[in-house]
Amino acid sequence: MKLSKILQLCAIVLLFSSCNDTEEDAYTPLPSTASYPAVEAEFGNSVDLNNLANYANQTIPSYITKDNSALNLISNKIATLGRVLFYDKKLSANNTVSCSTCHKQEVAFGDNTVASSGVNGTTGRHSMRLINTRFASESKFFWDERAANLEIQTTMPIKDHGEMGFSGLNGDLSFNDLIVKLSAVDYYKELFQFAFDSEEITETKIQIALAQFIRSIQSFDSKYDVGRASAPNDGAPFSNFTAQENQGKNLFLTPPQFNATGSRTAGGLGCAGCHRAPEFDIDPNSRNNGIIGTISGNGIDITNTRAPSLRDLVRVDGTTNGQMMHTGVITTLQAAIGHYGTINIAPGNTNLDPRLRPGGNGQQLNLTAAEVNAVIAFLRTLSGTDVYTNAKWSNPFN
Template sequence: MKNQLVTLCLAIFILTSCSNSSDENYEDIADYPFIEAEFGSSIDLENLANYANQTIPPYIIKDNSLGNSITDKGATLGRVLFYDKNLSSNNTISCSSCHIQANAFSDTNIASTGVNGTTGRHSMRLINTRFATETRFFWDERALNLETQTTMPIKDHGEMGFSGENGDLAFSDLITKLSSIGYYKELFKFVYGSEEITEVKIQSALAQFIRSIQSFDSKYDAGRILAANDGQPFTNFTPQENQGKNLFLSPPVFDANGIRTSGGLGCAGCHRAPEFDIDPNTLNNGIIGKISGTGIDITNTRAPSLRDLVKLDGTPNGPMMHTGVITTLQTAIGHYGTINLAPGNTNLDPRLTPGGVGQQLNLTATEVNAVIAFLRTLSGSDVYTNPKWSNPFN
């Protein structure tokens, strides 16, 4: 009930804010000289980039926006906040430092660099975050929603340094800092009708920008739009890609010893087509290590969409899993091929333990290569280069 009330209050605030952000609430565009001076042609207030009305395929139906609908104005502000190093205590780190456009908004480093050290988990890709049933964020789902998540790294001592602890400045000091910057006075007035900066406004704008980052120009999408459902062969796929798709979608059949005797790999049981989002009820996948330190971490139960795991040429967009321990699609598939029941892992997803034992998929090289071929069809190209998701300070 408490979580529902928080979400409701956030939605009410956002709706109220949106009602105050119409064209009637600001004067002439010429009244925003700091925006022009800082961003030049990368932000044109009279011709904003299209964030609110992007084309979404009809088969994509999941949406976790929770009342914070994307607006061109809000996402424009969110873009500036996302790339601005002023959001870190020493002006060296921005959200984009760990979520890099060229890497599907992830990081090629296992642990990303913060103002006081490195991140405790690998930086998750930010592709199609909107198109999911799951509303919680971070690998361990500790953020109630994306809005809440957006300012948690800013408040983290190691990441962006406005924690209010360990000698850090507080988040209120960041508000004071941003309030003294000319282009933020103008942007918040442009979006909300007032120069006042609040955490909720920051969260709303950042979440709108992040949810606007979408990828639907893949080979998979070109085939799916022509098919009645995912189970049909896609006419634009090779036989290998269609085989991989069937293996991905079809559940396995196991014997009493947890050995697959027929069927597919069952990947779609957790990574659900066509969004390829993570099932909210998923528990951990058997990888329970830590990036640094000793012991195990059984709390990692979330995952990003499987879209854009790799670039079109097959180059990985960075290591996979919360530990960054897996660096190739072949290794990722191999991990699920033989699941080991690690001592102390009380949170392993039961779908990986048929009959109470770790699954053995008995994969052939042909099957592995087919699934890899299919996973590569989930990558597009626009998301890596589209200017509306790029650094406005450049």
């Protein structure tokens, strides 16, 4: 990790430890007599600082054990500020783009266009869904893991010339100009005082707040969660699943067996080798999945080794939450499974995950139609409903 990123992470930890609420304080609303005229004027009832939404103490199933929030524990105050920052177009140079432009609540905080629109063009990769980012072992961010953690990631799009335009390069304003801009906004004076006991705005405070809000976005109300809650482990049959859904779960969890040429002879699909139940987060040791194209169509990109959780990959009814993969080249679950069914090792791909090239050959899963349909049925059980409509994750400017 570069020294600058290490120092930035240290600053986040020190500021959080000195400014953040205690766990008890995080759940205690302020007295109803507190007044925040600028916040009330801008947001009305959608942001009520005297009656905070619950970000800090949400129910987490007992079988969920991964949690990467230890250095930045969620508080209701700071996550509330993070929500406003996430949706505020003032964070872009021309006031037209916010974080939510590329990460839309209605599509599981992803995007339903291949390349998301920025202030000076479009993104180089498809925008990743932001579901259950807290519940993952992988702490690095972006498809190519270029951000050491979520905190650092949150301001990188703001400082990108194409995305939000405060790069300080190519004639852009600098991030310091953004801080000056936000410091003049009355509702931010109240919100930063409320969250950090100081009106002063810094990049580290913005990172802490945005990361807390993003980590608060969780989805555990799926059919899978109902079944897992009463099952002794992931491999046991779920009583609320159909036979097809249980078959798909077994295929997802069970590793395949291959012959010398990389052709499956027995076992399942082994999806869980990289997408690990019950969080369905990506294994941090994963390499790329064989899709090495670019949105622009120029050259190859073998550095994409991260992926979002498979939760809410689609909606309960099977409707997709936008395109899949860093290029957006996959648009259906059938196509996604089909990709892994036949892995072709493209020239120049020196970073293909070894689990996809048994014996040095691209895997051939020899999938049947029944197996494909079963895995699709199972993947649909990973989708909930609350995350799409819950007001605490919605746009407060509406």
